[in-house]
Amino acid sequence: MEKTIFQYSSPGRIGVALPVLDVPETAIPEQFRRKEFIGLPEVTEGQAMRHFVRLSTMNFSIEQGFYPLGSCTMKYNPRLHEFLARIDGLAAVHPLSDDSTVQGTLEIMYKLGELLCEITGFKATTLQPAAGAQGEFAGLMLIKKWQDERGQGHRNEVLMPDSAHGTNPATSTLAGLKVISVKSDKHGRVDVEDLRSKAGENTCAFMLTNPNTLGIFESSIEEITKIIHDAGGLNYMDGANMNALLGIVRPGDMGFDVCHLNLHKTFSTPHGGGGPGSGAVCCTELLRQFLPASTVEKTEEGYKLRDRMGKSIGRLLAFHGNVGVLYRAYAYIRTLGPKGLREVSEVALINANYMKARLKPYYEVPNDDGPCMHEFVASGAEMAKKGVKTLDIAKRLLDYGFHAPTIYFPQIVKEALMIEPTETESLESIDAFIDAMIAIAEEVDEKPHLVTDAPVNTPVLRLDEVKAVKDLCLVEPVEHEE
Amino acid sequence: MSIFVPNGKAQQEQMLDVIGVGKFEDLLTPIPESVHLKGELDLPSPASELELLKEFKGFAAQNSSSNLVCFRGAGAYDHYIPSAIDNILTRSEFLTAYTPYQAEVSQGTLQSIFEYQTMIARLTGCDAANACMYDGSSAVAEAALMAIRATRKKRILVSGALNPRTIDVIHTYMGNGDFEINEVPFGTDGLIDLEAADQLAEGGVAALVLQYPNYFGSIENVQAAADLIHRHKGLLVVAADPVALGVIEAPGRLGADVVVGEGQPMGVAMSYGGPYVGFMATNARLLRKMPGRIVGRTEDRAGNTGYVLTLQTREQHIKRAKATSNICSNQALMALANVIYLTLTGETGFTEVAKQCWHKSHYLHDRLLETNGVTDVFDVPFCREFVVNLPVSAEDTASAMKEKGYLAGLPMPCLGDGAMMLTATEKRTREEIDGFVEALDQYIRGAV
Incomplete structure (x- = not known):
């Protein structure tokens, strides 16, 4: 346990030396002046470093171990990129600089857009969305705008499978569209007949993750996207699972009209404990005119930032996107090249299928219908009957030194354990994880308390989430000073 | 085999054998042949670390903006970033962790968010406060949507003295056709016209959104705006500059219901606009209406203090179409930069940064007004930023200053051809300010 930073505070301490004021002072008018102390801690740099380093040691990270968090593509993040994004000439640049003084950044943005178009099979890109969910919003608004422009503004329904990521329905609501849920068939794929019966004159768009959230490729994808096109809608691909498809299949070649990419997943930019990500959106020529403000064009006078609204759906952020993240994604694609990118997906698929094959004797894999893609969903339903929940299994994995898979998602699988190894894990670390999973399966039968009591080897024991809500404490209470 | 893939041919064959297929292509059977990519992607061939480093140094050299002495703000500010921040941010444990879904192995991230x-x-x-939003502008838009949920009214008032980019973002976020956005004009003093706001609020509104200090640097009367909108049963959303809050009164103490803003000035590089981080704070009555992640303190099974993501029933992964927002990934690492910045500067240092920004921008302002033909556009107290009218084109002046090594203030064509908005942070020295004013003076003399 580590004290809070406020508990190290003592008046007069400071962690950074500032230059002495070298201009005359101007009085701050009394009516505007801040009346009370802010309540910030007062510590030295050494105390601050010790505090944050101690905190860091209570985190698990990809650089410490295997992180098979399904749908999150926790792959290794190259260290070179941290250096590149911090080069002064790239980091110390004001966002409202004249184009002629930021040609380097604009060139990277332009080239990254081109690379992403090639990878996805699309024609145009916006790099503005800050994360996948914002990319989804941009994508749906593009489609909505297109429908409006062609006099089909009444179309207010988004179809999506019942296995969709939570952001898909939430984004639809934000875009003012109604969610129509499409059933999954017994293998976890879109029930094509159900889709056909629900697509119609109110269909604005269809949102699909492919491979889907069960890690299964939608084999009827051409028929699916055609059903939507025939009904007058456009197809949106949630690119969260793009790590399965690099150099193998392109969204644009499957009948999709627009997709977002999670640069912080597939293109290896670090997740930073929850962000920043980047949800770049790629689309067909048809939708280019509606892209958000802040796109880069190449002209005879150099690269230009097109920073105006026009027919655009608008602006998602004040400036031009998570540019520092874009630098890293560009460097990643440049490091790998076409063969390297395809190898990423090939090995991601082999690793996932290997894990599925080895774990299947011990954990049920519902919806198993031949090879999975880059991830698969196991179920702890059998163990739940013995009184050990999937949550317990996840916590026990922490004791074994691994991060847990994604649990309880997708909701269509009972006690779901969604496992994604990624391509950057070695056979040795994958085997070690599988051995731990098998050991836990045995513990469930022989010593279930070891699992239900877990974790015990972590900085804290299992935390009480109910108490957190009941006795809500979101900030450190102010000490009774003065 | 790339440097990121440890399983080479030997391991792959061994694994394919366990899977029970003869070759990799057998794993692709679920993918119809007709959609397979024929041939390989048309991408540049791989670059080594050394080559990439050279390429990036070349890009950096093309960014002459990074060498300019910066007097431009308008939403992004050139502050000093203490070196200790990057030391912490690049630690594996913070940098390469995912969202803290498994709390027991994420206490570092969770406690730092709590702080x-x-x-x-x-x-x-x-x-x-919540665990952060994408940036200041999207935080304002989310705050407006939050006010709509809290009041069940569908109309908001937006100050015309709000950063126009933020107004764009509000329109984009609220562009689904369900909502009405009315802009409240600003007066000749650059402050929001409260009488106009009062009239526009008739019939009920969800919120009045204003900026503090506003886009032009003028210091709005938050208390009066709060009283006004509360009479109409609406909420006051204030977009505040965090550094300014080191010297001017906190909006929460002046009646604001939701306070949002851009966290970039607190230890985050300008980086051509991102990644930045939005903050969002509110009062106890409204906190369950907040979007985004929130961390709460609790106990483990042995009674030890610990931290978890809490109030999650507001969020998309549980509430789906009925969630308070679609936000999932946020800008956590930048929020960590904020908390380290606020720790290192601390009570004394942060207040000192705020005071130096106040004094230096006023010094710059006063020196400019001594220059031939330069006048104030608004004659009210300002903080952080101000607008002057030059006797020459502001665009041309900015171009000329670029050649002299300065990133001049932002031309403000909406306020006139000569209007320019400037700022000076604690990083600017008296010598730099004097040099800039002198160069500007010379340019004006030559041009008039």
């Missing part, structure tokens, strides 16, 4: 929430709440004068 961040505390500092943001204290800085803004509110009861609670």
